[in-house]
Amino acid sequence: MRLRILGTAAGGGVPQWNCACPGCTGARTHPRWRRSHASLAVENHIVNATPDIAEHIESCEWLRPGPSPVPDPSPGPVPAAGPDAGRTRVMRVILTDAELDHTLGLPRLREADELEIIATPVVREALTRGLRLEEVLSPYAELRWRDLTRDGHVSLTCGVRVQAVPVSDKRPRYAAGDAPAPDWVVALRFTDPATGGTCLYAPAFGVWSARLEEAMAEADCVIVDGTFWDDEEPRRTGISSRTATEMGHLPIEATAERLARLPGRCLYTHLNNTNPLVDPDAPQHKRLAELGVEVAADGMVIEL
Numbered sequence: 001m002r003l004r005i006l007g008t009a010a011g012g013g014v015p016q017w018n019c020a021c022p023g024c025t026g027a028r029t030h031p032r033w034r035r036s037h038a039s040l041a042v043e044n045h046i047v048n049a050t051p052d053i054a055e056h057i058e059s060c061e062w063l064r065p066g067p068s069p070v071p072d073p074s075p076g077p078v079p080a081a082g083p084d085a086g087r088t089r090v091m092r093v094i095l096t097d098a099e100l101d102h103t104l105g106l107p108r109l110r111e112a113d114e115l116e117i118i119a120t121p122v123v124r125e126a127l128t129r130g131l132r133l134e135e136v137l138s139p140y141a142e143l144r145w146r147d148l149t150r151d152g153h154v155s156l157t158c159g160v161r162v163q164a165v166p167v168s169d170k171r172p173r174y175a176a177g178d179a180p181a182p183d184w185v186v187a188l189r190f191t192d193p194a195t196g197g198t199c200l201y202a203p204a205f206g207v208w209s210a211r212l213e214e215a216m217a218e219a220d221c222v223i224v225d226g227t228f229w230d231d232e233e234p235r236r237t238g239i240s241s242r243t244a245t246e247m248g249h250l251p252i253e254a255t256a257e258r259l260a261r262l263p264g265r266c267l268y269t270h271l272n273n274t275n276p277l278v279d280p281d282a283p284q285h286k287r288l289a290e291l292g293v294e295v296a297a298d299g300m301v302i303e304l
């Protein structure tokens with residue numbers, strides 16, 4: 001399977017529009033510091049619909065519309081020629097959670113005929129009831145939901161299988177009144193039956209559970225939560241009164257050595273603008289390199 005890391009920043013991106021922290025200021029001066037919202041293309045599917053989704057589609061040659069679009073058995077007749085030729089009619093999105101920075105991109109896809117959204121039932125419920133997504137979007141595009149269940153897997157049109165590994169019961173603030181459930185946030189395990197390649201994508205997790213570790217140990221590649229470098233970072237930088245862990249993100253200091261012991265390739269993504277790794281010359285890059293753990297970059301392609 002072909003993967004493309006479309007973006008690598010936490011909510012707000014780097015730079016964040018209302019922020020003048022060292023990371024954001026650096027990104028305004030040095031283009032190589034810039035990072036768009038964390039997202040991943042898995043063949044013709046996009047993991048998480050961020051505010052950058054349209055730019056992400058443009059950045060990935062196999063997601064763009066055109067004469068050689070993604071092979072995709074889309075429903076309905078596709079005209080061979082004319083103004084609609086090669087148009088993307090169906091967009092398929094897989095969600096790890098219902099957070100705004102992972103779902104605000106869905107309305108940007110309203111030009112599609114159909115949006116297929118693969119998510120856990122609690123996430124679907126939050127989006128339809130809390131954000132009224134179905135009500136707002138259905139006059140533009142048909143929404144088709146597929147449930148990501150805790151057991152079993154969903155077969156994607158590209159042949160890859162995806163499975164949810166529950167990692168957190170953290171609800172988005174707009175869904176604070178909804179019932180708790182273990183799969184408000186999930187990691188996604190992608191397996192390509194043709195090659196045997198496996199990738200685990202987990203941009204947010206606040207607990208290193210046995211089940212998560214097991215899924216990580218089985219993966220050829222893990223792409224995981226690198227939101228914060230240390231637990232006090234959100235408080236020290238004034239962005240929150242909570243620690244990183246309390247915000248649902250185990251800091252890199254708590255996960256790097258564990259990742260280093262895994263057999264597969266490990267990359268951090270979902271970097272917050274307060275994370276020292278935003279500066280490409282920060283000494284923290286050397287510490288990770290010594291452990292053999294990578295920091296993902298926007299546009300990286302991985303074949304498994």
Ligand SMILES: [Zn+2]
Nearest residue numbers: 019021024273
């Ligand atoms: Zn900032």
